[in-house]
Amino acid sequence: MMGRIDGDIVILGIAGKMGVTLGMMALRAVRESGVERRVIGVARFSNPEHETTLREFGLETIRCDLLDPTAVASLPDADNIIYMVGRKFGTQGDEAMTWAINTVVPSHVARRYATSRIVMFSTGCVYPFVPSTSDGPDENVGMDGVGDYAQAAVARERVFQYYSESGGTPILMYRLNYAIDLRYGVLHDIAQLICNDQPVDLTMPCFNCIWQRDANDRALRCLERCASPPAVLNVTGPESHDLRETALALADKLGKTVSFTGTPSETTWLSNASKSIALFGPPETSIEDMIEMTATWITLGGSSLGKPTHFEVADGKY
Numbered sequence: 001m002m003g004r005i006d007g008d009i010v011i012l013g014i015a016g017k018m019g020v021t022l023g024m025m026a027l028r029a030v031r032e033s034g035v036e037r038r039v040i041g042v043a044r045f046s047n048p049e050h051e052t053t054l055r056e057f058g059l060e061t062i063r064c065d066l067l068d069p070t071a072v073a074s075l076p077d078a079d080n081i082i083y084m085v086g087r088k089f090g091t092q093g094d095e096a097m098t099w100a101i102n103t104v105v106p107s108h109v110a111r112r113y114a115t116s117r118i119v120m121f122s123t124g125c126v127y128p129f130v131p132s133t134s135d136g137p138d139e140n141v142g143m144d145g146v147g148d149y150a151q152a153a154v155a156r157e158r159v160f161q162y163y164s165e166s167g168g169t170p171i172l173m174y175r176l177n178y179a180i181d182l183r184y185g186v187l188h189d190i191a192q193l194i195c196n197d198q199p200v201d202l203t204m205p206c207f208n209c210i211w212q213r214d215a216n217d218r219a220l221r222c223l224e225r226c227a228s229p230p231a232v233l234n235v236t237g238p239e240s241h242d243l244r245e246t247a248l249a250l251a252d253k254l255g256k257t258v259s260f261t262g263t264p265s266e267t268t269w270l271s272n273a274s275k276s277i278a279l280f281g282p283p284e285t286s287i288e289d290m291i292e293m294t295a296t297w298i299t300l301g302g303s304s305l306g307k308p309t310h311f312e313v314a315d316g317k318y
């Protein structure tokens with residue numbers, strides 16, 4: 001794919017949980033394709049270590065507060081944009097900032113990059129809750145997110161949709177239901193609870209997840225799938241996982257017992273990824289591998305990003 005597409009790549013919001021590894025994956029793919037192409041990462045770099053990591057790997061970086069329209073206007077041209085900016089945690093009590101990040105920044109970016117193709121990271125939280133026993137909504141289900149974050153995520157899509165439809169910008173709404181790696185995510189959180197002898201809350205009784213490497217791979221390949229009006233793609237693993245059974249499997253690998261709390265809700269946030277799996281094949285990393293790797297990581301005292309997912313939240317308040 002990197003041999004086929006034209007132009008440079010700008011990754012906006014590169015400094016988060018997923019962006020640093022996505023940027024490195026993109027540059028590795030560019031190098032292996034043999035095509036000359038700049039890969040530029042943009043963020044405020046609140047944690048300067050992320051900028052150092054990216055620069056040492058060979059990416060270019062630009063410090064920019066994307067809420068500042070003048071700063072956005074001065075960003076370099078690029079045919080390919082991966083848009084990863086978002087705000088979820090900390091919304092409760094500071095709702096206005098979440099709405100600003102998820103609506104004002106998209107407006108600046110969509111206007112600055114009106115002639116680029118944009119893979120826009122969205123979330124499965126734009127969908128309404130569905131029965132916990134269902135396969136989850138596919139891309140034809142209307143958006144109806146629960147809570148300020150989810151509603152602002154709907155608005156993030158709507159702003160990009162507006163510019164795509166009015167100006168012809170090719171965009172793909174990449175609706176992700178949850179990426180995880182060794183240092184964060186629902187499996188990491190459950191394993192930590194088990195190791196600390198804390199109960200696992202079953203309020204949200206099942207979940208989807210996808211290994212971060214697979215999620216990043218799909219996001220980059222979506223550059224070839226952008227369209228106007230925007231394309232929409234659910235991205236997660238092929239199945240939903242029962243939280244209780246997953247916790248029991250993790251406890252078994254950790255050699256611990258697990259206790260539970262909370263009453264399982266009849267509805268939850270799920271996503272049906274059949275379309276992305278038909279396009280790209282199943283993700284390479286299975287749930288069994290993720291459980292095994294997570295248990296090993298936690299047993300060995302591996303690091304944590306210290307960013308809990310709050311997988312138990314049932315009212316959309318983050």
Ligand SMILES: NC(=O)c1ccc[n+]([C@@H]2O[C@H](COP(=O)([O-])OP(=O)(O)OC[C@H]3O[C@@H](n4cnc5c(N)ncnc54)[C@H](OP(=O)(O)O)[C@@H]3O)[C@@H](O)[C@H]2O)c1
Nearest residue numbers: 013015016017018044045046066084085086121123178179
């Ligand atoms: N991780 C998941 O499982 C998941 C699931 C569903 C959807 N998503 C979506 O996928 C995207 C990427 O996920 P993530 O977990 O990597 O997100 P994240 O950890 O929250 O990272 C967000 C990024 O946005 C940057 N940013 C925030 N405000 C900014 C501003 N004003 N100017 C410039 N940069 C700004 C942050 O870096 P600085 O603070 O350094 O600027 C950071 O790089 C997010 O939009 C999220 O909504 C993720």
